[in-house]
Amino acid sequence: MKILSLSGFIPEEICDTIRFIGYQGEEKISHYCGYAADYISQVLEDDSIDGAVFPKSCDSCRIMGSYLSNCKEKFLYQFGVPARQDGAAETYLAAEIQQYQKAVEGYYKVSITDIPQRIQKVNERNKELISLYENIENISYKFYLKSIHDMLQKPLYEQTVLSELPDKPANGKPIYLVGSFLSNTELAATIENAGMKIVGDNLTESKRLFSGPKLDPSNDIYMDIAAKILHNHLSPTQNNFRCILKNDLEEIKYKNVQGVIFATQKYCEPYDYLFSIYKKMLDEQGIPVLQVVMSNSTDNRKLEFAVEAFADIL
Amino acid sequence: MALSSTQLQAKLMREYYKDFSKYSRGKPPQKKVAWVTAFTPVEILEALDISYFYPESYAAVIAASGKEQTLLEESEKQFLCRDCCSYACCIEGSLTLKEAPRGMPPKPDVLIATNNQCNTLPNWWNILAQKYKVPLIILDYPGEAANLEFAYDYVTKQHKELIVQMEQLSGNKLDLECLMELIEHSQKSVESWNQVIELLPHREISPTLFFDAISFLITSRCKPETVELYTLLAQELLEFPLADLSKPALFWLGYPLWYHPKRYLQELLENCRIVGSNYITWWSLEYLGDEPFQKLFYAYNNTFLNLTQETKRKKLTGCIQRSGAAGTIVLHNKSCKCDFVSACDINIPQAELEIDMLDRTFVNITKAAQQIELLIESVCTV
Numbered sequence: 001m002k003i004l005s006l007s008g009f010i011p012e013e014i015c016d017t018i019r020f021i022g023y024q025g026e027e028k029i030s031h032y033c034g035y036a037a038d039y040i041s042q043v044l045e046d047d048s049i050d051g052a053v054f055p056k057s058c059d060s061c062r063i064m065g066s067y068l069s070n071c072k073e074k075f076l077y078q079f080g081v082p083a084r085q086d087g088a089a090e091t092y093l094a095a096e097i098q099q100y101q102k103a104v105e106g107y108y109k110v111s112i113t114d115i116p117q118r119i120q121k122v123n124e125r126n127k128e129l130i131s132l133y134e135n136i137e138n139i140s141y142k143f144y145l146k147s148i149h150d151m152l153q154k155p156l157y158e159q160t161v162l163s164e165l166p167d168k169p170a171n172g173k174p175i176y177l178v179g180s181f182l183s184n185t186e187l188a189a190t191i192e193n194a195g196m197k198i199v200g201d202n203l204t205e206s207k208r209l210f211s212g213p214k215l216d217p218s219n220d221i222y223m224d225i226a227a228k229i230l231h232n233h234l235s236p237t238q239n240n241f242r243c244i245l246k247n248d249l250e251e252i253k254y255k256n257v258q259g260v261i262f263a264t265q266k267y268c269e270p271y272d273y274l275f276s277i278y279k280k281m282l283d284e285q286g287i288p289v290l291q292v293v294m295s296n297s298t299d300n301r302k303l304e305f306a307v308e309a310f311a312d313i314l
Numbered sequence: 315m316a317l318s319s320t321q322l323q324a325k326l327m328r329e330y331y332k333d334f335s336k337y338s339r340g341k342p343p344q345k346k347v348a349w350v351t352a353f354t355p356v357e358i359l360e361a362l363d364i365s366y367f368y369p370e371s372y373a374a375v376i377a378a379s380g381k382e383q384t385l386l387e388e389s390e391k392q393f394l395c396r397d398c399c400s401y402a403c404c405i406e407g408s409l410t411l412k413e414a415p416r417g418m419p420p421k422p423d424v425l426i427a428t429n430n431q432c433n434t435l436p437n438w439w440n441i442l443a444q445k446y447k448v449p450l451i452i453l454d455y456p457g458e459a460a461n462l463e464f465a466y467d468y469v470t471k472q473h474k475e476l477i478v479q480m481e482q483l484s485g486n487k488l489d490l491e492c493l494m495e496l497i498e499h500s501q502k503s504v505e506s507w508n509q510v511i512e513l514l515p516h517r518e519i520s521p522t523l524f525f526d527a528i529s530f531l532i533t534s535r536c537k538p539e540t541v542e543l544y545t546l547l548a549q550e551l552l553e554f555p556l557a558d559l560s561k562p563a564l565f566w567l568g569y570p571l572w573y574h575p576k577r578y579l580q581e582l583l584e585n586c587r588i589v590g591s592n593y594i595t596w597w598s599l600e601y602l603g604d605e606p607f608q609k610l611f612y613a614y615n616n617t618f619l620n621l622t623q624e625t626k627r628k629k630l631t632g633c634i635q636r637s638g639a640a641g642t643i644v645l646h647n648k649s650c651k652c653d654f655v656s657a658c659d660i661n662i663p664q665a666e667l668e669i670d671m672l673d674r675t676f677v678n679i680t681k682a683a684q685q686i687e688l689l690i691e692s693v694c695t696v
Binding site: 031032057059060063065066067069080083084088099236239240241242245266269270272273274276279280 | 402457
């Protein structure tokens, strides 16, 4: 079973998936998120992948099944993520998680019996990740992010959190990083090389991965997993911008952040909408912001000039 | 004396815009106001005597009045990326500059967004919520692909919760019989509208008429005047001359071009017939079931853009076949990712145009003309 998953909404407590990091693919779709298009390319082109699971959380994901409809030989599953975070949404999502489990079991002819053990493993891993994040001011963010990307490529039971990561210079200007999955870890290196240090973020693979409540395997596991997904640090696709602004601003203030770098994919509407009010919020606080727009999952354009110029104004 | 269809249209428009003019003169509206997306279960709001306003429709009106460019530019100054839905950008510009052809809409008391057409609208509504500091309600419709039982429970809980919230807002108590009656009006509006659009392939009627007339199904579907209007319109259209069948028949697959005086590229299609459009079928909601919550569930969970690709393909293929179209003009609309993929399984000649329904600068008209010419050639030689 080699299922390529897109987004942190896919519950890792159910079964192993390989987290999509980036891919240089053939699919080019106009007005469409390059990151999502690269995911489609990998599902279509990579023979080592035998399945794909993706959420229905933004317009690019919503119509992904249409672009994959000729891919008959692989397991394809669109995971419904509620656009709300209330009790009704939790109940619905719990049922959706069970549907997902049944679909995997049916397609791969397996019986999934180790969910409590997987919950335990996720709890332990996340505890270590939280410790790492709490020390984020002192470690190299590039290596931090890269180590998580590498970890998410592995089966859950083989995932280990690196505790020994290179230090970062102590006197950098404190920066907060906003965005979805950051395929381009070079951006982090560019930021650090320009004399800034990332002291917090809201990335999918970082804070959003481990910010939800710890699960108790003795509870209703599906309801618990659902609650965790819905109450992790929120994505703009979950349509609660107020909550995102409030939580991010608290951390930004607490960590005395001097500037924010807002990294987005071209044609990623949820982040484009969020940016319009995020920028206004930061302007009111007198905190400068730099928006960096990448065209696809492997975009590694020379961003040094913009980042260096931003470092200079701080 | 019975009203003509033109008088009925004027009456419905007056009713819809009455608070705009009052508000622009500094008078607050008498009723509570909700800003809603186009597939909101407005029957609930109507039953509770809450006014509702559709920003998307107003963006179309703004473009039709030729004012959209300044507003789109203004939205960029407000940090809203031009890649976002043009409806959102246009309204953002309008609200900032306080410029709009029929005056400014009354401020909302509540914002209600649904995700049964796209995921963009709830994002846009979040921006509005930040601007107006009023409650934001997201109605989440899992769509046809979801497990029916779970989806029904989930959606119905939301509808019931919406009723409670709107009762608190309006101070009125919902009467289920009244709700059912309004749903029946909506059903009848849909039935009458379906009779209207059936005439498009057979009569010499410009698609402009349909693109404009559908606005009442969007903004006033549960009002009895809308049923009356479409019934009259169908009768009037029956008097139109029969279509000239010697002209190539084409299907318009996408939004109307709101900025265009004819709402489609009429100047490039003078020798053709537009015999159908998927847009004019989108609000033909199917209120299935027996009781109000069932009907609301089926109507709003299974909107066209919330169906599976397979169902969409079947519906669209049927629609094109019934129209008799030999080719399609497919709009790859910058503002709507979701609509474009509806066309991906259509197996008749297509001209795929890169375009936007609102931003008139977003089209290479020379290229579009060449594509349409090629399409007509291929249709005529089939």
